[in-house]
Structures are given as C-alpha cells and as structure tokens.
Amino acid sequence: MASTRNFKRSDSIAEGMPEALKQSRYQMKRCFARYAGKGKRVMKSNHLREELEKVIEDRIERVRVMDGYLGSIIRSTQEAAVVPPYIAFAVRSNPGIWEYVKVNSEDLSVEAITSSEFLKFKETIFDEKWANDENALELDFGAFDSSTPHMVLPQSMGNGVQFIAKFLSSQLRKDSESMKPLLDYLIALKHHGESLMVSEYLDTTKKLQTVLILAEMFVSGLPKETPFHQFEPRFKEWGLEKGWGNTAEHVKETIHLLSEVLQAPDPLSMEKFFSRVPTIFNIVIFSPHGYFGQADVLGLPDTGGQVVYILDQVKALEEEMLIRIKEQGLTVKPQILVVTRLIPEARGTKCNQELEAVLDTKYSHILRVPFKTENGDLRQWVSRFDVYPYLEQFAQDAAAKILDHLEGKPDLIIGNYTDGNLVASLMASKLGVTQGTIAHALEKTKYEDSDLKWKEFDQKYHFSCQFTADIIAMNTTDFIITSTFQEIAGSNDRPGQYESHGAYTLPGLYRVASGINVYDPKFNIASPGADQSVYFPYTLEQKRFTAFRPEIEELLYSKENNNEHIGFLEDRKKPIIFSMARLDIVKNITGLTEWYGKNKKLRKLVNLVIVGGFFDASKSKDREEMSEIKKMHSLIEKYQLKGQIRWIAAQTDRKRNSELYRFIADTKGAFVQPALYEAFGLTVIEAMNCGLPTFATNQGGPAEIIVDGVSGFHIDPNNGDEASNKIAEFFERCKLDNSYWNKISTAGLQRIEECYTWKIYANKLLNMGSIYSFWRQLNKEEKQTKKRYLQMFYNLQFRNLAKKIAVGGQETQQPDPKAAVKPQPLQRRTESRLSRILG
Numbered sequence: 001m002a003s004t005r006n007f008k009r010s011d012s013i014a015e016g017m018p019e020a021l022k023q024s025r026y027q028m029k030r031c032f033a034r035y036a037g038k039g040k041r042v043m044k045s046n047h048l049r050e051e052l053e054k055v056i057e058d059r060i061e062r063v064r065v066m067d068g069y070l071g072s073i074i075r076s077t078q079e080a081a082v083v084p085p086y087i088a089f090a091v092r093s094n095p096g097i098w099e100y101v102k103v104n105s106e107d108l109s110v111e112a113i114t115s116s117e118f119l120k121f122k123e124t125i126f127d128e129k130w131a132n133d134e135n136a137l138e139l140d141f142g143a144f145d146s147s148t149p150h151m152v153l154p155q156s157m158g159n160g161v162q163f164i165a166k167f168l169s170s171q172l173r174k175d176s177e178s179m180k181p182l183l184d185y186l187i188a189l190k191h192h193g194e195s196l197m198v199s200e201y202l203d204t205t206k207k208l209q210t211v212l213i214l215a216e217m218f219v220s221g222l223p224k225e226t227p228f229h230q231f232e233p234r235f236k237e238w239g240l241e242k243g244w245g246n247t248a249e250h251v252k253e254t255i256h257l258l259s260e261v262l263q264a265p266d267p268l269s270m271e272k273f274f275s276r277v278p279t280i281f282n283i284v285i286f287s288p289h290g291y292f293g294q295a296d297v298l299g300l301p302d303t304g305g306q307v308v309y310i311l312d313q314v315k316a317l318e319e320e321m322l323i324r325i326k327e328q329g330l331t332v333k334p335q336i337l338v339v340t341r342l343i344p345e346a347r348g349t350k351c352n353q354e355l356e357a358v359l360d361t362k363y364s365h366i367l368r369v370p371f372k373t374e375n376g377d378l379r380q381w382v383s384r385f386d387v388y389p390y391l392e393q394f395a396q397d398a399a400a401k402i403l404d405h406l407e408g409k410p411d412l413i414i415g416n417y418t419d420g421n422l423v424a425s426l427m428a429s430k431l432g433v434t435q436g437t438i439a440h441a442l443e444k445t446k447y448e449d450s451d452l453k454w455k456e457f458d459q460k461y462h463f464s465c466q467f468t469a470d471i472i473a474m475n476t477t478d479f480i481i482t483s484t485f486q487e488i489a490g491s492n493d494r495p496g497q498y499e500s501h502g503a504y505t506l507p508g509l510y511r512v513a514s515g516i517n518v519y520d521p522k523f524n525i526a527s528p529g530a531d532q533s534v535y536f537p538y539t540l541e542q543k544r545f546t547a548f549r550p551e552i553e554e555l556l557y558s559k560e561n562n563n564e565h566i567g568f569l570e571d572r573k574k575p576i577i578f579s580m581a582r583l584d585i586v587k588n589i590t591g592l593t594e595w596y597g598k599n600k601k602l603r604k605l606v607n608l609v610i611v612g613g614f615f616d617a618s619k620s621k622d623r624e625e626m627s628e629i630k631k632m633h634s635l636i637e638k639y640q641l642k643g644q645i646r647w648i649a650a651q652t653d654r655k656r657n658s659e660l661y662r663f664i665a666d667t668k669g670a671f672v673q674p675a676l677y678e679a680f681g682l683t684v685i686e687a688m689n690c691g692l693p694t695f696a697t698n699q700g701g702p703a704e705i706i707v708d709g710v711s712g713f714h715i716d717p718n719n720g721d722e723a724s725n726k727i728a729e730f731f732e733r734c735k736l737d738n739s740y741w742n743k744i745s746t747a748g749l750q751r752i753e754e755c756y757t758w759k760i761y762a763n764k765l766l767n768m769g770s771i772y773s774f775w776r777q778l779n780k781e782e783k784q785t786k787k788r789y790l791q792m793f794y795n796l797q798f799r800n801l802a803k804k805i806a807v808g809g810q811e812t813q814q815p816d817p818k819a820a821v822k823p824q825p826l827q828r829r830t831e832s833r834l835s836r837i838l839g
Contacts, residue, residue, distance in 0.1 A: 013073060013091055013099045014112035020070040021108045024056075027065070031055040032105035036084040040125045042452065043080045043087075078495060081121035088113065088121040095154045095489035096499055096518040115503035116513040126452055127507040139793065141475045142514030144786040148779065151519040157489050158525035160479060161768055164775055165267040165274075167521070172265045179205040179262060185774050189243070189278065191332060192408065196243035196278050199236075209262050211238045216255045224249035228329040243278040246329035274771040275763075278328045283317065283336045283769075284402055284410040284427075285310060286420035288394060289384035292340035292366065293349045294359055299612070299650020300347065301622045302384045304582050305682040306416060306440050308654070310338055311358065312531050313765075316758035318361045320766055335363050335406055339398050339423075342368035344379040367405060369398045371808075378808045381621065387419050388465040388802040395426040402427075409433055412769040414481075416440060418466050421473035429476060429787060434773045436765070437477040439487070441679045442470060442497040444504070446586050451504045460623065464509055465801045471501060472790055472798065474516045478772045481765065483527050483680035484701040489518045491703070497679065498523070510797065522772075526764040527705075529757040530682065534654050535689035537749055538662035548659045556609065556646060556663070563649065566615055567636065569607045570643035575734075576669035577606045577727060578692075580657070580683055582650075583613030583628040585676070588697075588717055590631045592674040597639025599724040605731040606669065608641070611648045611660075661690035668734065668741050670695060672727065676717050678702055685756055688712065688748040693741060695727055711751040712744065 021028045031052050035043065043051075049066075052074060056062040065071055073091055081088045088102040100118040103110050116138060123131035130136055149167050151157060172178050183205055189196040202208045215238060222231065226248040235241070245251035257273040260266070287310055290302035294311060297303050314336050321334040338358070346352040351368065358364040370377040371390035378390065402410065414436045415424030421437040428435035443466055444450055450463055457463045474480065480498070482488050490496035499518045505511035536543055556576070559568040569576075577596075581587040589612055596608045610632075614620050617629040636645060651657050661671070671687035673696040678684075680701035687694045688711070696702035698714040706712035713730065715723035734741045776783060 012112070013089075013093075014101050014110055016069060017073060017101060017103070017110045018108070020068065020073070021103075021110070023068075024061070024065055024070070025108065027056050027061070028070075028108060032087060032103060032108065035080070035082055035087050036105040039082070039084065041082050042122060042125060042449065043082060045075065045077050045079070048074050048077055048080060081118065081125060083121050083124050086121070088118050090118055092495060095492070095496070096157065096502075097154075098502065114513070116511065119503060119505040119511045119513065122452060123505055123507040123511065130508045137510040137797075139471075139510060139512045140514045141471070141512075141786070141789075142517060144782060144789065145517065145520070147782055149521065150517060151521065154489065157518055158482060158485050158523050160521040160524040161271065161764075161771055162267065163521045164771055165270040168775075169265040169267050169270050172261070176205055181778055182261070182774070183208060185777055186277075191278070191281060191330075195241045196330075197241055199239040199241055201239035205262060207239075209259065211240060212255050212259045212262070214238060215240060216252060216259065219248045219252045219255070222248040243328050243330060245276075246327055250327055250329070271767065271771070274774065275767045276324075276328070277770050278325070278330060279773050280321065280411045280766055280769045281325070281332050281334050282406050282408070282410040283321075283334075283412045283414065284406075284424075285314065285336065285338045285414045285416065286340075286398075286424045286427075287338060287416040288341045288391070288419045288423060289382075289387050289417065291343065291347070291349055291351045291381065292338065292368075293351050294356070294366075296349050296652050297351070298652040298654075299582070300349075301381060301620070301625070305680075308682055309440070309528055310416060312758055313528065313761070314338060314358050314364050315360055315531070316529075316762035317765065318364050320759070320762035322362075324766065333363050336361070336365075337402060337405060337410075338364070338366045339402065340366060340368055341394070342370040342377075343381055344370070344377060345381070347381075365405075367398075367401060369394060369401060372397065373807050380808065382808065383622065384417070384419065385461045385466070386805060388462060388469065388798075389805050389807045391419055391423055391469075391802070392426065392799070395423045398423065399427050399430065411773075412436065414438065415473060415477070418443070418469050418473070421477070422469040425473045425476035428478075429791075434769060434776060435477045436479045436481055436768060436772075437473050438481045439470075439497060439679065442501070443467075444470070445495075445497045445500050446677055451506055454506045455508065462801075462805055464506060465798065465805065467504075467506065468793075468798045468801060471512060471515050472794055474498070474501065475786065476790055477522065478776050479522045479524055479768050481524055481526050481768070483525070484704045485525060486700055486704060487679055488523050488525070494699070524764070524768055526761050526768075527756050528680070528682070528685070528761050529752070529759075530685045530689045531654070532689065532757070534658045535661070535686045536658075537689070537691040538665035539691060544662060545655050545659045548656045549663070551656065552660055552663045555648060555660070563615075565646060565648045567641070567645045567647050568643060569609075569646055571607065575606045575667045575731060576609050576664045577672050577695075578609045578611070578660075578664045578669060579672045579674065580611035580651070581673070581675070582625065583632070584622070584624040585628065587612075588674045588676050589613075590628055590635060591676075591717060591720060592672055593632060593635045593641075593645070594639070595674070595720040595724040596645075597635055597641055598720070599728060602724050602728040602731075603644055605728055605735075608645045609648065609664070610645065611657075612650055614649060615647065658686065658690060661687055661692050665690055665692045665745070670727065670730065672715075673697055673702060674715065674717050674723070675699070681705060684712075685752065688752050691745045691749055693730070693744040694748060695723070695730075705751070705756065706748075707751065710744075711747040 034051050034055055053062055076091050076093050077089045078092050079090050085105045086102045091099045100113045101110055102113050120131050151163055186198040187200055228246055244254045254276045257269055260269040261273050291297040291300045292307055318336055325332050343351040350356055354368050356366040372393045409431050410433055413424045413428045413433050415421035416438050417440050424435055450457055454463045486496055488496045489499050498516055501515040579592055581589055583589055613625055613629055617626040620626045670693045673684050675697045678697050678700040684694055684696045684702045684705050694712040695715050696706055697717045703714055708714040
C-alpha cells in the first residue's frame with residue numbers, strides 16, 4: 001500500500017473527492033453503506049481502511065483504489081464521525097493542514113464543513129442534546145491572531161526566532177518611522193532603574209545612527225582589549241550607556257550589528273543583535289508538582305525526567321548568562337529561581353525547605369511555596385492530576401516571595417507541564433513579563449479520545465481542568481519551547497501533541513473550534529542534553545565513578561532479594577538489555593517485559609534489567625503505578641523469567657545511574673525505551689551519552705534523536721513481536737561482527753555532540769527571551785485583546801472546574817524545625833514591593 005500523499009496542499013478535498021467516488025461508485029456505495037450501517041461512532045484511519053478493503057474483494061481493484069486519490073484521503077483521515085447517513089472526515093494532508101468534509105452515504109454527495117461543524121458531528125455521538133444546543137460554549141482563539149504573521153511551510157515549524165527575525169527585517173526597512181518601535185525598546189532598557197545601551201537623549205533614529213558612526217570610528221582606533229570603563233565617559237557624552245560590550249572589540253561588533261539593522265535590516269543581523277541585547281538577568285522557572293529536589297527524589301510519584309531537565313537547564317542557563325553579562329560589560333549577578341511546592345511531609349527529602357541553593361551554580365535557588373487550604377498548608381504529596389484547586393493561591397503566594405527575593409520583577413518566566421504553565425501564565429499576565437512554556441507531555445495525546453470521553457476520565461485524571469489549563473497557557477505565552485518537531489506537529493501519519501489542540505471538543509463542556517496553530521511563530525525547538533560531567537562515554541576510564549562498581553555488581557548480580565532488587569541473572573556472560581522509567585502505562589515497562597518473555601530467541605541472547613518503581617504495590621500512592629507493579633509480578637510468573645530478569649527499585653543517585661549505563665555498556669548490552677509515547681526522552685540522551693546502543697520508541701521525540709539503523713534503532717511500541725525481533729537481530733549481528741556494537745555506539749555519541757547539548761540549548765533559550773521581549777511590545781494591542789478573552793475563560797470555566805476537585809483539609813502544623821529554612825525578612829518587605837510594582 002502506498003504511503004505517500006497523492007494530493008497537494010492547494011487541492012480542495014471537497015472538490016476532488018466527488019470525482020474519485022464516481023470512479024468506483026458501486027464499490028463506494030457499498031463501502032459508505034457499511035460505514036453508516038453500524039450507527040453512530042467514531043472511526044479511526046485504520047478502521048476506515050480495513051472496512052474499505054473488505055468491501056473491495058477484487059485485489060487489483062483494491063490496490064487501484066488505495067493507491068489513488070481516494071486511498072490518499074482515507075490514509076490521511078485521522079478520524080471520521082459517523083452520524084447516519086453522514087460520515088464526516090477530518091483529513092490531515094500535511095502536518096498542521098486539516099480539511100473537513102462530510103459525505104452522504106446514500107448519494108455520495110460531498111460537502112466541505114468547518115472544524116466547528118465537524119466537532120458537532122463528534123459531539124452528537126456522545127452528547128446529542130448538547131451538540132444541538134445553539135448556546136453551547138465554543139472557543140475560537142484563532143480569531144485574535146488575524147494580524148499575526150504565520151509560517152507557511154511545514155519545515156519552518158519550530159523555527160519561531162528565525163521567522164520573527166525575517167518578519168522584523170521586512171517591517172523595519174519600510175521607512176524611517178518603522179524603526180521607532182526598536183528605538184523606543186532600546187531606550188526603555190533598564191536594570192534596577194539604571195539605563196542600558198541608549199539614553200533618552202537619542203530619541204530619533206537619525207540621532208542614534210549618527211552617534212553610532214562616531215562611536216564605531218572611535219572604538220576602531222582603540223586596542224581590541226581596551227576595557228569599556230576606560231572610554232565609558234566618552235560614550236555617556238554621546239548618549240550611549242553601558243551594555244554594548246566589555247572590550248573595544250565587543251563594543252565595536254555590537255555597534256556594527258545595530259548600524260546594519262538600522263540601515264538595511266536582514267534576519268541574520270537582527271538575530272545576532274538581539275542575542276547581544278542585555279535583557280535577561282533574572283529568570284523564574286515554575287514546576288509545582290511532585291517532589292522537586294536535588295537528592296533522593298527521582299522515582300518518587302510524579303518525579304522523574306522533568307526534575308533532571310530543569311536542574312540541568314538552570315546550570316546551563318546560568319553559565320551562559322554569566323558569559324553574556326560579562327561580554328556585555330556589566331557586573332550584574334544573574335538570578336534563577338526554580339519555584340516549586342513546599343511539602344511538609346517530605347519523605348526524607350529537602351522538599352520541606354523553603355530556600356535551597358542549586359548545586360554547581362553561583363546564584364540559582366529552589367524556592368518552595370506551600371499549597372494552601374482553608375485549614376492551612378497542605379502537608380502531604382498530591383498527584384499532578386489533583387493540583388488544580390491550589391494553583392491560583394499558589395501563584396499569588398509565589399509572586400510575593402519572588403518579587404521579594406529578586407527585589408523586583410523577573411525578566412523571563414518559564415512554565416513546565418500543565419500546572420507550571422498555568423501558574424506562569426497567571427504571573428506573567430499580572431506582572432507584564434515575557435513568558436515561555438514547556439509542556440514536557442500533553443496528556444490529551446497520551447490517552448486515546450480523552451477529550452471526547454473526558455467524563456469517563458475526569459474522576460481519576462481531571463482532564464477537564466488539565467485540558468482547559470493547557471489551552472489557556474498555550475494562548476497566553478509569548479513563546480513555546482519544544483524538544484522536537486514531533487512534539488509540535490507529529491509525523492506524516494500522526495498529529496503532534498500541540499497539533500492535537502488545534503480543534504477538539506469536550507462534549508457537554510465546551511468545543512474549541514480554533515485552539516492553537518502550529519504555524520504560529522511562538523513555537524521553537526530547543527533540544528536539551530544530559531549533564532556531560534555525569535553522563536559521559538564508558539570508554540573514558542579515568543573519569544568513571546569507579547567507587548560505585550562494587551555496589552553495581554551487587555545491584556545487578558547478587559542472588560538475594562531485598563528492598564532494592566528482586567530476581568537474579570543466572571548467566572552473567574550474556575549482555576544486558578536495560579530500561580529505566582516510572583512504572584506507568586505510557587512508559588510501557590510491562591510491555592517490554594512481556595516482549596522479552598514471549599521472545600525465546602531474545603531470552604537466549606540477553607538478560608533483562610528493569611529499573612523503576614516499587615516491588616510492593618501498597619507502598620505506592622500512584623494509581624497507575626500500583627496497577628503496573630502488580631502486572632510486573634504476574635508477567636515474571638507467567639513467562640517464568642526467574643534467572644533472566646533483574647528488577648531494581650527506582651534509583652535516585654544520578655552518578656550511580658550513569659555508571660550503571662556504562663557498566664551495561666561494558667557487557668556490550670543496550671538500552672531500551674519502549675514508551676507508547678515519549679515527548680522527548682531524556683533517558684535516551686543519557687544512554688547515548690554513555691555510549692550505550694539504544695532502542696527507542698518511534699512514537700514521539702526519540703524518533704528524531706535517533707537516526708534509525710545509524711545512531712540507534714526505532715521500535716514500534718504497538719508491535720512487540722517486531723520490536724523484540726529487532727533487538728534480537730542486533731545482538732545476533734554483534735555475535736557475528738564484533739565491530740558492529742562499537743559502530744552503533746560511536747555513531748550515537750556523534751549524534752549527541754552535534755545536536756543535543758545543554759550549551760546549544762541555553763544559547764537558543766536566551767535568544768528567545770530577548771527577541772520575544774521585543775516582539776510582545778510590537779503586538780501589545782492584539783495581546784491585550786486576547787488576554788481579556790483568556791481571563792474570561794479562566795474565570796468562568798477553569799475556576800469552576802477546579803472547585804469541583806476535592807482538596808486536602810489537613811490542619812496546618814509547624815514544619816520540622818531542622819528542615820525548614822525561612823528567610824523571614826522577605827515576608828516583611830513583600831507588601832510594599834508588591835504595591836510598588838503592581839500599583
């Protein structure tokens with residue numbers, strides 16, 4: 001069956017489909033009658049194909065239809081809503097490009113419909129009365145973006161900074177007045193009330209250009225390394241403030257870039273110039289849920305890759321900020337605050353400490369703020385699915401502490417996951433600060449039809465709250481950081497996480513006719529790395545943490561069962577395939593265990609080591625984890641895996657974990673990441689950094705990280721037999737060719753160095769913060785209009801949904817005095833600072 005599309009983006013399906021149906025009218029009448037014959041239902045693409053193939057009995061005719069225009073439409077259809085006699089199709093011809101049509105099964109007439117009309121078809125299946133209500137709540141966020149430029153080509157998605165640089169270049173070169181917004185922006189640059197770069201005296205473009213010519217000629221005559229302070233008085237006479245650079249050479253380069261922008265702006269000069277503008281000194285990063293800490297937290301409920309990501313992110317950002325600030329000729333001490341929840345019952349972690357310095361940084365801290373109830377502070381952990389009633393008060397309490405700690409507003413606010421993104425949105429809107437968001441994972445794409453069936457999921461997951469918070473944050477934020485293209489717009493066959501929020505419905509609650517447009521220039525790809533001081537190749541023997549080797553030997557090969565490991569490996573000579581993740585349905589660790597259990601060839605070739613979760617379901621407070629723990633035990637018993645599997649409890653020591661990767665590389669083993677969907681895949685990056693050949697899911701980010709068959713391997717988590725055979729074939733080939741394992745290992749390391757380091761990431765993120773700070777000033781009016789719409793939706797919808805979630809009612813108790821760190825002076829200054837900043 002052909003997989004390529006046979007129609008172009010410019011084609012109208014509503015115009016072309018009638019002719020395609022006419023060419024096989026008899027077969028199509030039978031097929032569409034079959035679609036409609038089972039009554040109201042939602043059909044996925046594979047169901048449409050299967051039923052079409054059953055109707056067309058002649059193989060040649062079937063191939064002709066499926067290889068033709070109609071086959072292309074069916075393959076490109078993500079879902080169809082059947083409401084006899086109509087079948088409504090949602091056709092995705094390219095990433096981010098959707099068209100909706102309805103076909104009458106009785107006469108095969110075709111009609112184009114809107115996204116809203118298509119959603120009503122779906123709603124009719126689940127809540128017909130609400131679907132027919134003319135006053136049902138419908139949201140159209142796209143209506144506010146009519147004046148915002150959007151990308152056109154799919155390959156441009158995720159390159160927001162470059163697109164904005166191009167657009168600004170075209171806008172600023174129109175005439176002399178078009179430069180006024182940039183001049184005003186530069187004049188407004190201040191840090192703690194002190195002007196930077198351009199003074200108010202240079203209030204016209206002509207004045208500024210003249211001064212820049214004088215200044216560039218002046219610094220050209222100085223030795224390159226002349227410090228800025230030696231000629232600062234001369235610059236002040238001309239109306240130029242500090243911030244241009246720390247040496248004559250840096251100052252000259254920055255002046256030249258701005259002169260080019262003012263004279264004949266081009267995208268490259270624009271991007272380079274904004275990367276030098278001193279705008280980002282204080283950053284706030286929100287990550288409320290889970291146990292956010294630097295030790296003894298990994299593996300605890302809702303605590304995994306996001307914590308690792310943020311801590312590494314903070315170190316990389318501070319390092320890059322220090323370099324930039326020094327090169328700008330400033331003496332500012334940058335501050336980064338990671339704001340999370342304070343949990344009094346901290347389970348032996350430091351999550352009950354209010355303020356904690358981030359290790360290996362100079363000026364970065366974790367600030368913890370408790371969740372409040374009517375009875376005081378909430379003392380125990382609460383699931384990420386249950387946090388919504390606490391977030392508004394959390395945002396208010398956090399704002400007071402942040403303003404006090406920073407002695408002013410932050411320059412950039414970054415949210416993480418649904419809860420962090422919503423809190424970031426609330427605070428950024430209130431303070432008027434540039435905002436970025438990072439989803440990590442959007443739950444709507446993890447659970448099939450979770451929007452349509454939200455009522456079934458709501459008691460357990462509160463998706464009505466989560467999806468509402470997600471769409472509010474997406475539309476509030478100035479820019480969105482993603483790790484991969486797939487996160488935005490998926491692949492040819494599967495919509496991306498964000499793309500799935502383009503048009504959707506929660507029947508009985510609201511429909512979103514236009515949610516988020518993946519061609520919006522707010523989308524940017526910035527892939528993280530792994531801490532290379534911890535995760536480095538197994539071949540660097542002099543750097544390895546050899547002190548852990550006896551512990552790892554015991555962890556892998558001891559035959560005793562204890563609280564840290566169960567099961568044993570009978571044959572130590574066999575390589576190890578290894579996976580490490582939370583025990584939940586999506587991570588699919590039980591799926592990998594079953595693949596291994598079923599594949600006799602694979603079991604003969606390798607041992608299996610699993611790291612994750614608890615062994616005793618009663619020790620977990622997470623609903624999914626408890627179920628997966630029980631399933632793991634049943635699989636070990638069902639497939640009689642004793643002697644071939646080692647199950648290790650969740651590990652929290654990153655250095656020991658990194659040495660575990662390298663130890664398994666010593667066995668010539670491999671890492672397997674079998675998730676049903678993975679937004680990015682930090683463990684994939686970690687394993688490849690250590691030189692461990694990696695097999696990872698083809699659903700999500702890992703499909704971009706790994707070049708299949710070159711720097712690792714893709715596996716289909718929905719086809720366990722194929723996946724396990726692919727792993728087995730690799731080890732069979734390694735037995736025949738000793739160099740093959742090394743070849744894949746080396747290619748994986750090369751891929752990481754070229755694309756996935758924290759230095760590359762930090763540079764991109766700070767550039768985003770700088771250019772979007774200017775961009776939001778240019779779009780103030782449009783942003784303000786949309787903001788009012790979002791505030792109404794938040795107040796009338798989200799708050800009511802959040803109130804329906806049960807909250808903890810424990811009385812406030814004094815936290816452990818040995819653990820609590822309370823900078824009391826911050827409390828006293830907060831009210832006056834808040835009133836000064838917010839009025």
